[in-house]
Amino acid sequence: MNSKEKAAKIIRIISVPPIMALSLLLVAFFFKNEIYNRQQDFVFSIAALVVFPILAYPASEIFIRNKENKRERQRNFAFVFSLIGYTALLIYGAVFKVSSDMTAISLTYFLTVVILTLFNKIFKIKASGHAASCTSPLIFFIYFWGWPLIFPCGIAFTAILWSSLELKRHSLKEFFIGAGICILSVDLSLFGVWFI
Template identity: 35%
Template sequence: MEEGITKKEKIARIISVLTVVPIVAFFTITLLYIKFKKEFISPLWYFHSILFLTILPISAYPLKHILPKYKNAGRDGERKLAFILAVSGYIIGSLLVLLLRGPLIVKKIFAAYVASGVLLAFVNKILKFKASGHACGVSGPITLLYHFLGKPILFLYLIMPLIFWSRINLKRHTYKELVAGTLVGIFSTLLGLWLL
């Protein structure tokens, strides 16, 4: 165990890493691809989704060590870069899906992520309330899975208390910020799906 890190903190960190937005996106897209392979039309749309919703956003973590602007910016710089790359991936991926006339299921996935990114940015930047991107990035995909797979998926919402516990123990968010992030994820996903 790292110096000064308790077992509780170590577990909280593991939960936090396993539920980071791009990893949750990877599992969400993969599950949808397994269940709805025909609707994806081609494996290329699966890889397109993984590239723009997982690989590009997660690249923020190694890039923070390379890019001079973020190298010494600490946790806030890391969060900012991750948010920029995530929203960029969501928007570029969405535009390509629309321009290339991608399958409806992929359009819905991207609509949900774009709506989440936009609404989270609005709450955090315009309303100046630090809603949890982590909670949003888990509750939104669960809502997306519920849309496609129905009631059997509802049990996944039981993950949310673990995320709350983890983020509070790591002193990354308050309970109110986590609740706000969860509600943003659910509402924005429903909004994104409704728009299509």
């Protein structure tokens, strides 16, 4: 493995969905803690957006006996576990009346995984879940903390795009469809919180 591949691999690992979600939730906790009405909102968000999706990987090792198409089956496990976690957070938010910002975050993650599932499984249009999951925290960083973050977030997005292409995980089209799905989900969520 050459130095370019190593760099791409590191970027890929740092930008996996649970780590990107964790970065958003932690930055919000320390620098915009009005997002959380109570401490348990933060704890439940970590459980639903970070811990539960991570459990897809050990679960896939336990339940996937046939090694054929293992990577695709792991992706399926990740989609299912993410959908369960994101749905749980949405329900939690409705029951415990979380802030509008927290509602926007949870609704974005929920809509993103639903639309990604429709594209990948129903319409058979391959869209990058990695691209979608890294785009939402970057958008929320800009939304919560302003336009000066466009440049660093743009650099982060470009680096993640480069790593996906370098490692041949996604085509440019698949990456941008995934990112576009996330942007649509953010827009729908921010619009939707006005009616909740």
